[in-house]
Amino acid sequence: MLTQRHPQHRAAFLEAFLSGLVELIYPAICLSCRKKLPPDTLRRRVCPQCWNGIKKxxxxxxxxxxxxxxxxxxxxxxxxxxxxxxxxxxxxxxxxxxxxxxxxxxxxxxxxxxxxxxxxxxxxxxxxxxxxxxxxxxxxxxxxxxxxxxxxxxxxxxxxxxxxxxxxxxxxxxxxxxxxxxxxxxxxxxxxxxxxxxxxxxxxxxxxxxxxxxxxxxxxxxxxxxxxxxxxxxxxxxxxxxxxxxxxxxxxx
Ligand SMILES: [Zn+2]
Ligand SMILES: [Zn+2]
Missing domain, CATH: 3.40.50.2020 (Rossmann fold)
Incomplete structure (x- = not known):
């Protein structure tokens, strides 16, 4: 199998699999507006629009x-x-x-x-x-x-x-x-x-x-x-x- 012969493919596969799992456990939606989160904000759980709306x-x-x-x-x-x-x-x-x-x-x-x-x-x-x-x-x-x-x-x-x-x-x-x-x-x-x-x-x-x-x-x-x-x-x-x-x-x- 391709994934077994090429570690980089296996790593990518594993990463996709794991992030799929994470999405299952924590639905990837913004905690404030409930819209789907861009991938780079998954950890923060708040979309850029809501985040920038926070009044500092x-x-x-x-x-x-x-x-x-x-x-x-x-x-x-x-x-x-x-x-x-x-x-x-x-x-x-x-x-x-x-x-x-x-x-x-x-x-x-x-x-x-x-x-x-x-x-x-x-x-x-x-x-x-x-x-x-x-x-x-x-x-x-x-x-x-x-x-x-x-x-x-x-x-x-x-x-x-x-x-x-x-x-x-x-x-x-x-x-x-x-x-x-x-x-x-x-x-x-x-x-x-x-x-x-x-x-x-x-x-x-x-x-x-x-x-x-x-x-x-x-x-x-x-x-x-x-x-x-x-x-x-x-x-x-x-x-x-x-x-x-x-x-x-x-x-x-
Ligand atoms: Zn939001
Ligand atoms: Zn004061």
Missing amino acids: CVPPFCRRCGRQLDSRAPGKNICPECVRTQLHFDRAFSACRYEGVAKDLIHQFKYGQKHYLGETLGRLMVEHALTYHLPFEVIDGVVPVPLHKAKLREREFNQAEVLGAFVAREFEKPVIADALVRRRPTRTQAELSGRERFANVRESFAVADSGDVRGKNLLLVDDVLTTGATSSEAALALKKSGAGIVFVLTLAN
């Missing part, structure tokens, strides 16, 4: 929460929310706006058990961190924002942990996975107003072993930053246990 966060940024500032108001480097509210982290960075394709993908990742989207979405965070010079050289470890154990049981995985692991691997930093714990269940932040969100998470985080974080500069990782209430409370718990600088990196805001 671009400068000017608020120097505290990382939200995009109105470029028509020059000279300001802090947003109105951060003037009113004290956030306990030093600076947050978010890769894109929480809307459209990004919002859809985050929902599928979080609630649709699509763990594999962690790599696609994690890459957006890494690109943002590199483009806008998140100072990784000072970071000693990556801390994913934990879920309460009841919520973890319900969802089966912590999306922040998947994203945190990806970011940590790319920047060759250790993950301090169990640094933080949720002391009590909290209501879903999305159901609450801005002020309620801060009350909802107040003192809801604790550091399991302060030896894990004392004297360390940390990067807190979560999927979405809205008011910053959750990240701020988590950062406060870390700082009370002796952490140094606490930066926050999220996928969207």
